[in-house]
Amino acid sequence: MSPSTIHNTKVVKLNETLVQELEHIVRGMVITPDSLEYDESRKVYNGMIDRYPSLIVKCSNVADVIHCVQFAKSHQLTVAIKGGGHNAGGLGMVDNGLVIDLSNMKGILFNLAENTVRVEGGCTLGDLDHATQAFGQAVPTGILSTTGISGLTLGGGLGHLSRAYGLTIDSLLEADMVLADGSFVKVDQENHPDLFWAIRGGGGNFGIVTSFKFQMHPVGIIQGGPMFWPLSEAREIMKFYREFILGAPKEIYCYFAFLTVPPVPIFPEELHLKKMCGLLWCNIGDEARSQKALQKFRDFKKPVLDYVGPIHFDHLQTMFDALYPKGLQWYWKADFVKDLSDEAIEENLKHANNLPTPHSTVHFYPINGASHDKSNTDTAFCYRDANWAQVIVGVDPDPANKDKISQWAKAYWDGIHPYSAGGAYVNFMMEEGTDRVKASYRDNYEKLAHIKAKYDPDNFFSINQNIPPKPNAGT
Numbered sequence: 001m002s003p004s005t006i007h008n009t010k011v012v013k014l015n016e017t018l019v020q021e022l023e024h025i026v027r028g029m030v031i032t033p034d035s036l037e038y039d040e041s042r043k044v045y046n047g048m049i050d051r052y053p054s055l056i057v058k059c060s061n062v063a064d065v066i067h068c069v070q071f072a073k074s075h076q077l078t079v080a081i082k083g084g085g086h087n088a089g090g091l092g093m094v095d096n097g098l099v100i101d102l103s104n105m106k107g108i109l110f111n112l113a114e115n116t117v118r119v120e121g122g123c124t125l126g127d128l129d130h131a132t133q134a135f136g137q138a139v140p141t142g143i144l145s146t147t148g149i150s151g152l153t154l155g156g157g158l159g160h161l162s163r164a165y166g167l168t169i170d171s172l173l174e175a176d177m178v179l180a181d182g183s184f185v186k187v188d189q190e191n192h193p194d195l196f197w198a199i200r201g202g203g204g205n206f207g208i209v210t211s212f213k214f215q216m217h218p219v220g221i222i223q224g225g226p227m228f229w230p231l232s233e234a235r236e237i238m239k240f241y242r243e244f245i246l247g248a249p250k251e252i253y254c255y256f257a258f259l260t261v262p263p264v265p266i267f268p269e270e271l272h273l274k275k276m277c278g279l280l281w282c283n284i285g286d287e288a289r290s291q292k293a294l295q296k297f298r299d300f301k302k303p304v305l306d307y308v309g310p311i312h313f314d315h316l317q318t319m320f321d322a323l324y325p326k327g328l329q330w331y332w333k334a335d336f337v338k339d340l341s342d343e344a345i346e347e348n349l350k351h352a353n354n355l356p357t358p359h360s361t362v363h364f365y366p367i368n369g370a371s372h373d374k375s376n377t378d379t380a381f382c383y384r385d386a387n388w389a390q391v392i393v394g395v396d397p398d399p400a401n402k403d404k405i406s407q408w409a410k411a412y413w414d415g416i417h418p419y420s421a422g423g424a425y426v427n428f429m430m431e432e433g434t435d436r437v438k439a440s441y442r443d444n445y446e447k448l449a450h451i452k453a454k455y456d457p458d459n460f461f462s463i464n465q466n467i468p469p470k471p472n473a474g475t
């Protein structure tokens, strides 16, 4: 018996006539538990996720997405939407349901007169950077090029350009969406403005985005790369970093990390597998201002590794891809942080000393600068008053270490959560339940639940950081 035959006994299969009905109306590939492609297609980025959908449709176009929605409604199938498949909780995959997989929808269209780019829902950050960098432009996204643009944008989107140009959603001008009733709508400030507000942070709750239109920004060669210090100096570096980044000019960006130096040739052998703290820089704009910022740290404590220099933006964006290939085990915990107090730093150091495996890491992504130009109520993303999004990730290639990395991340989070702003960035959460989702949307939660009731009253889109529909009183 082949492994896939054994697996397939776990899944509810649809009858063949139904599958043929769908095959006749879509242009994309319909994958069933009996298809050769099934096991590969149900894998997502996080190797810990092991789900068995009844059907996966690799959509070719918007019409396929509409047909899938109608088919799922007619046959009461639970639907998951897969963009890049990067979600740590595996929210792009579902047991015994229909996966609407957009990963083959990778169209990218420029309007250079208005400096905008339209991106289909299956694009990764790398697809977008590759296209925009040809014009010396970029859209602010995240730090690993294999991440999907769809899930990242719908949760908010933070990365190297957040201080200069804001979150990804701050560059979003328009989205095309297929709604729960199968209708296709354009969503922007004028058309369905409530929905436009909700999809800027509210996740995949409201419909399937088939394409996004973004404003581009000039980004070419930047001053970027890592600086590392021994963990024994982390207390001082963290405190220095805290003061620095809260007052730094917007075009200066660096996130703080606890990490283990990978045993690969680009790093000096004597540092291999040493636990360190570090900064990963991405300074755009004026080089003298960048040098001044870098020099502050070099003067404060000489880094044991200093690889910061001129680099193409898209090279920085792909720097860690090889280190974190698809299929590793990942367990995430996260919080927003407003004030990084001395006590919080002590608690962080305690757990960082116990990084459980070489791939495991902790990042503090600054979300001040231009990300603060909007208020908590301007978009669904509700933590504009926070200064960092912290993420604790236990990572390892070996499934046998699943418990070890999860337990470390949970214990770390238990320790630091009391010092946090309360909620977490939804894109850094596993499946953690309604209270955590509520904490992440705070005062925006009620409004999101009303908008959900208007556009998806039956909670058809439920495989996400779910906001159940709540009709307005009297409606």
Ligand SMILES: Cc1cc2nc3c(=O)[nH]c(=O)nc-3n(C[C@H](O)[C@H](O)[C@H](O)COP(=O)(O)OP(=O)(O)OC[C@H]3O[C@@H](n4cnc5c(N)ncnc54)[C@H](O)[C@@H]3O)c2cc1C
Binding pocket: 044, 045, 080, 081, 082, 083, 084, 085, 086, 087, 088, 090, 091, 092, 093, 102, 121, 141, 142, 143, 144, 147, 148, 149, 150, 151, 152, 153, 154, 155, 156, 157, 158, 159, 203, 204, 205, 207, 208, 209, 210, 324, 427, 428, 463, 464, 465
């Ligand atoms: C290694 C790694 C690095 C990361 N780095 C960053 C980072 O730098 N910055 C950052 O902000 N985030 C980062 N993330 C988090 C990332 O934003 C989320 O994991 C996000 O969900 C990924 O989007 P995806 O399309 O790949 O996800 P998928 O797993 O495909 O989907 C995740 C969720 O998004 C919804 N969704 C996906 N596509 C659509 C669509 N077209 N329409 C409607 N809903 C949709 C789904 O319903 C699902 O709930 C990182 C994640 C990983 C694993």
